[in-house]
Amino acid sequence: MDKPVLTVNDLVTTQSLGTKVLAGAAGLGREVLWAHSCELSDPHKWLAPHELLMTVGLCVPASGGEQREFIAELDRAGLAGIALGDHSSLPSLTSDLLDEADARAFPVLLTNSTTPFAAIGRTIAAATATTQTMQVLKLSKLYQLATYARDNPIRMMDDLQTLFQVRLSVMDTQTGLVILEGPTLADTSTSMRSRLYSLPGDTETKLRVFEHPGEELSSFLLIHILQVIDMAVNQRLRFIRRRSERGAAMLSSVLDEHLPDGIESILGAGAISGGFQCVAIATEDGPTALRGVSIAALPVLAGFGRSSFLLLMPEQRHDEVRSFLNKIGIRAAASSTYVDLRDAKYAAEEALRVFSSAGTNKQWDDFAGVPISLLTRSRKEACAIVEQVLGSLAGADAKSSTLRDTLFTFISNDRRWNETSAALGIHRQTLSYRLAKIKDITGRDVGSSADLSAFWLAFQAWPSYSEPLLG
Incomplete structure (x- = not known):
């Protein structure tokens, strides 16, 4: 973000705006990029960092406790301050509100009744014209980078991070896994704050933006960044769905003792030459497991069986799959190792028996080679x-x-x-x-x-x- 040229103090000292400080004077040095008038009950959700909230008081709660939290929410959202219009709709301001503003150095201003909010908006727009021009140029560059969304989304994320000096990561809320992210920034600092945004195209994906304090993205740029990243994520999710559908169809064929074409494209060339195992998972955990192994591109066939959700994996991937399922909190059990894919249904039955007999305290159980007989033989x-x-x-x-x-x-x-x-x-x-x-x-x-x-x-x-x- 290019450095703005306007502060809250500049607005207060502009006599024509008829605005004075009620509280939070220690924060008058806060930078102002833009101003918005909002009367909704949750204005912090509609404004971005370094923006000034203008209101005649309809969004300001009445009680002291609620007013204190109201100021806290505006400050946590990174707003530059709040300008209250001197209007009959403005509720009485409590000491709770004023004390909270002072404690947070969050400017609370009072604008006289003869000053239209448009005058404040025009003043800010004129003062930050250079910054707004730079943002338009960055927006143009943003859509140039969008050409990588289909073929090279990792490069696109890397270039976006370089352009805006932020860290970007798209997370799947169902599994907690990262779907897409840019490389770690060389100057990543523990002081960076993060914000979470829903992507337009998939309710189960969120974009996490890590920003340096005082260098937060403006809402103008952020809405376009979300659109561009959403294109890349949708492309990635379509690939994930196609892969999971192919894997489920192949698993079904294998369980019916048919060897489908292209199985090595998922399991890997020669992957089951050393044998394979089946893994049983509770049916209700199936959707999460399927989404998880698909996002992680694990070399397994995954799908629903008759009484459980199943994975078929190369024996050499045992530890990797076990660790992954444990990471996303899914209980599972594995069969012994088989060498002929025509025995897959027996491996699946064995895995289900192990899963059914394992205690719920166990996150993972392996077939221990213990025959289930009525009388022990040794x-x-x-x-x-x-x-x-x-x-x-x-x-x-x-x-x-x-x-x-x-x-x-x-x-x-x-x-x-x-x-x-x-x-x-x-x-x-x-x-x-x-x-x-x-x-x-x-x-x-x-x-x-x-x-x-x-x-x-x-x-x-x-x-x-x-x-x-x-x-």
């Missing part, structure tokens, strides 16, 4: 089942022993509360408390059929697990 298998299902509840400490005995007694009594309470010599409320603690520790609930099945397997395996090792 001590090694028994240990694996107990540790997988009970976790820390398999410990030898008194608390774990008490809760484990409660669980096993509950199972052996076929989930009958009275018999279990009697066998343990405790009240039903104590039993309820212990079962709740078991859920907290293991992430499994005795009220869930899948979780109860897992607990029953651990109950059957416990004798083998707890017997001493042969020397």
Whole structure:
């Protein structure tokens, strides 16, 4: 932003404008780029930094607390100040308003009833004519850079940042991921403030603008920047949607034991030569996962299965996918590694079983190679089942022993509360408390059929697990 030539003090000292200071005199050095008259209840949303709000008071609240917050909002928005028209519609100004203005060095002015607001506007326009001319020149350059929106959006963002000396980043609100951003500025400072704006074309994307204090973008330029960046983002989102649709169609074909053409264009050439895995995700998390992996361009096939949302990934991408899903807060479980794509449906079923039996405390679970059988066939298998299902509840400490005995007694009594309470010599409320603690520790609930099945397997395996090792 080129340095304006006008300050609030210049307006106050221009006698023909009939304007005096009521509060915030320490801020008279604030620069003024433009002036707007606004009577809406939230004028801070309609004006930009370094602009003067002119009002006859219809937008000014009546109570002291509300007036204090009103001034605070104008200051946080970076306005140059407020000029109040001396009119009957102006409410009484409270000490709260005046004190807040003084504390923030935010100029509150009173313009006499014979001075039209247009006179203030014309004065500012004349004084800042050079700045406005420079902004028009920058606007022309802006639309030249817009030619990169389709083919090279990263270069466009880089050039926009250089032109306006700001940092620009487009964020997806559903996943928290960055869709498009320019390179980090060499002179990026921790003192830079950020503002967030909705893009016109997609309600789930926001533009974050990082600006140096005192060098904020004007609303005149900002509205055009939003339009230009929106074109680039829409182009990017169209590509993301096409890629996700292709991936979902390919996954559907693979699950039907058909190998679609072009699968390597998503997974990568030779990517599954080392094997692949399926990942199961809760159906309700599917849209977020799909948008996320598409934005991140992860080499996976993603789509909805019969009972869950599924990813098919090269085995070598296991850690990357796990880390990514954890980053966007999605719980998932992975199958073991398969080598033949014709077995994809079995991998998907396996991943779903692992996901269903995993406790909700686990963000990610892997197929541990433990056969789900009614009777364990070895001590090694028994240990694996107990540790997988009970976790820390398999410990030898008194608390774990008490809760484990409660669980096993509950199972052996076929989930009958009275018999279990009697066998343990405790009240039903104590039993309820212990079962709740078991859920907290293991992430499994005795009220869930899948979780109860897992607990029953651990109950059957416990004798083998707890017997001493042969020397």
